[in-house]
Amino acid sequence: MTERWDLTALYHDFSSDSFLQDREKMKEMLTELEEWQPEEKREPGNSAEEFIKILQDYYEVYSKLMGYSQLRLSVEARNEEALKIIEQLEKESARLTAPRVEFQKWLSGLEDRREIINSSELLQEHSFFLEELVEQSRYLLSREEETLAAQLKRTGSSAWTKLQQRLTSTLMIDVEIEGEIKKLPLPEVRNLAYKQDQEVRKSGYQAELAAYPEIEESVAASLNGIKGEVLTLIKRRGYQSPLAETLQESRLERETLDTMLAAMKDYLPKFREYFRAKAGVLGHEEGLPFYDLFAPLGEVEMEFSYSQARDFIIENISRFSQEMADLYHRAFQERWIDAEPREGKRGGAFCYNLEPIKESRILSNFTGSFSDMTTLAHELGHAYHGYCLRQESILNTSYPMPLAETASIFSETVITNAAIEEADSAQAFAILENKISQAGQVIVDIYSRYLFEDRLFAEREKAALSVEELKKFMIEAQQKAYGEGLDHDKLHPYMWLNKPHYYSAGRNYYNFPYAFGLLFGLGVYALARERGEDFLTEYKNLLTATGRNKVAEVAALVDIDLNSRNFWDDSLSVIGEDIEKFLRLAEKR
Numbered sequence: 001m002t003e004r005w006d007l008t009a010l011y012h013d014f015s016s017d018s019f020l021q022d023r024e025k026m027k028e029m030l031t032e033l034e035e036w037q038p039e040e041k042r043e044p045g046n047s048a049e050e051f052i053k054i055l056q057d058y059y060e061v062y063s064k065l066m067g068y069s070q071l072r073l074s075v076e077a078r079n080e081e082a083l084k085i086i087e088q089l090e091k092e093s094a095r096l097t098a099p100r101v102e103f104q105k106w107l108s109g110l111e112d113r114r115e116i117i118n119s120s121e122l123l124q125e126h127s128f129f130l131e132e133l134v135e136q137s138r139y140l141l142s143r144e145e146e147t148l149a150a151q152l153k154r155t156g157s158s159a160w161t162k163l164q165q166r167l168t169s170t171l172m173i174d175v176e177i178e179g180e181i182k183k184l185p186l187p188e189v190r191n192l193a194y195k196q197d198q199e200v201r202k203s204g205y206q207a208e209l210a211a212y213p214e215i216e217e218s219v220a221a222s223l224n225g226i227k228g229e230v231l232t233l234i235k236r237r238g239y240q241s242p243l244a245e246t247l248q249e250s251r252l253e254r255e256t257l258d259t260m261l262a263a264m265k266d267y268l269p270k271f272r273e274y275f276r277a278k279a280g281v282l283g284h285e286e287g288l289p290f291y292d293l294f295a296p297l298g299e300v301e302m303e304f305s306y307s308q309a310r311d312f313i314i315e316n317i318s319r320f321s322q323e324m325a326d327l328y329h330r331a332f333q334e335r336w337i338d339a340e341p342r343e344g345k346r347g348g349a350f351c352y353n354l355e356p357i358k359e360s361r362i363l364s365n366f367t368g369s370f371s372d373m374t375t376l377a378h379e380l381g382h383a384y385h386g387y388c389l390r391q392e393s394i395l396n397t398s399y400p401m402p403l404a405e406t407a408s409i410f411s412e413t414v415i416t417n418a419a420i421e422e423a424d425s426a427q428a429f430a431i432l433e434n435k436i437s438q439a440g441q442v443i444v445d446i447y448s449r450y451l452f453e454d455r456l457f458a459e460r461e462k463a464a465l466s467v468e469e470l471k472k473f474m475i476e477a478q479q480k481a482y483g484e485g486l487d488h489d490k491l492h493p494y495m496w497l498n499k500p501h502y503y504s505a506g507r508n509y510y511n512f513p514y515a516f517g518l519l520f521g522l523g524v525y526a527l528a529r530e531r532g533e534d535f536l537t538e539y540k541n542l543l544t545a546t547g548r549n550k551v552a553e554v555a556a557l558v559d560i561d562l563n564s565r566n567f568w569d570d571s572l573s574v575i576g577e578d579i580e581k582f583l584r585l586a587e588k589r
């Protein structure tokens with residue numbers, strides 16, 4: 001079986017006729033958008049329809065071109081042509097801003113907007129999209145200001161982001177491993193936290209902390225620069241806070257976020273029991289030191305060949321849904337997946353949904369480990385989400401961050417639970433521990449990141465922050481979130497420095513959506529288990545609606561009330577059951 005993907009459904013090459021034709025078409029569409037004018041004599045409905053149609057055509061061709069170029073680059077890091085084309089596409093697509101602002105302002109100014117939208121089938125289909133444009137337009141600056149802001153960002157926050165990336169990816173660290181001093185890049189040193197040998201984990205942590213002072217001042221300047229710019233802009237736009245902007249972009253109500261955070265906070269003690277039990281297994285009395293947070297407990301000696309992983313996933317998902325199983329089968333059969341690790345291919349895994357051709361492509365680096373197998377299941381879940389959206393207008397396919405992980409977490413949970421059932425008791429213990437450890441990151445660590453970022457914004461508004469202050473805030477956030485679960489003398493004061501999430505000016509509070517994603521995914525999974533097959537149609541409707549509704553409306557489709565504590569408590573107790581099981585098993589060891 002071949003383990004590389006087939007991209008010919010998109011294009012054969014950058015030089016193929018269809019690629020060149022589409023590039024021309026993209027430019028034509030942009031020109032048409034620029035030339036679009038609402039004509040006074042015509043019905044406003046016709047003008048809006050015209051804009052929507054060109055925009056659809058534009059996105060169909062743009063996503064195809066960009067998708068192909070990104071996918072090529074992801075497996076050929078040194079492909080200069082791909083890099084150049086991506087840069088050109090990005091630059092060309094910036095032409096979209098002006099006509100979009102124009103359209104937004106026009107649309108917002110229409111007095112009888114609702115009637116106009118209701119009078120046309122096409123506009124009705126896009127009513128959420130249109131209303132969101134109107135909502136966003138409240139925060140738009142003038143055309144000149146928007147252009148200036150976008151230009152200044154390139155030398156402001158974007159430049160700071162690149163500096164942080166550069167400093168953290170080129171920092172070389174001396175670390176002692178088994179009596180030998182090695183020079184390793186930061187990401188590799190951080191990965192030592194997953195090693196079997198405690199001494200290695202500890203030495204990695206110490207070396208990491210000792211290395212940061214070399215770059216701390218510059219990275220703190222980046223962070224101050226980025227957060228400062230964000231604060232200037234959001235105030236100008238009229239948002240109450242950076243959080244308000246993120247909530248709007250996430251299509252989430254403040255009440256929902258507060259309800260979820262309160263539920264998480266109340267559940268922290270359960271996680272602390274787990275951290276303390278893990279500390280006990282590893283021989284610590286004062287709670288877990290930060291360097292043992294990710295320590296594996298026992299080895300999951302489950303190896304899978306690529307075809308075994310495929311069969312295991314398809315067989316177990318088919319117990320839930322034949323349709324999902326058929327799609328997963330098709331993904332393997334039609335070579336949607338690039339699984340083979342090789343030089344020049346990027347690390348990690350992702351799923352890229354290609355709306356214009358109604359297919360997906362999945363990148364993974366499959367080496368046969370248990371987590372490689374569950375990662376595949378996770379990415380296939382994303383592909384199923386894309387599949388559910390295949391009949392939607394391309395303008396109705398972009399879903400907000402909090403809903404992005406629903407299908408993937410669902411799929412991964414089904415497969416992980418199936419594996420636990422098949423495993424012997426030692427394996428099951430290791431898998432279970434790993435699962436809780438990951439959930440602990442998404443609930444407890446994310447909680448600490450939320451606290452930290454909230455304080456960061458509040459303090460940055462007054463003045464730039466020193467390295468010492470940043471370290472202090474981070475330590476205090478960790479103490480609040482982990483409580484007695486972690487050893488307070490062995491925390492991690494530099495987590496603000498190495499997490500890329502704090503360094504994206506366009507994605508503030510890029511933390512709570514993870515917790516939302518996990519808890520919502522688990523909640524939906526719990527419903528599926530409870531309601532059985534009847535639930536599948538509802539689940540599909542939910543995924544189909546993710547691109548054209550507020551998050552609360554999507555949840556309401558399966559009778560979930562996101563503002564009720566019960567829902568969040570139930571989701572958390574799914575993890576709680578795992579923790580209970582773990583505590584019983586840990587006691588016997």
Ligand SMILES: [Zn+2]
Pocket residue numbers: 378382405408
């Ligand atoms: Zn994912």
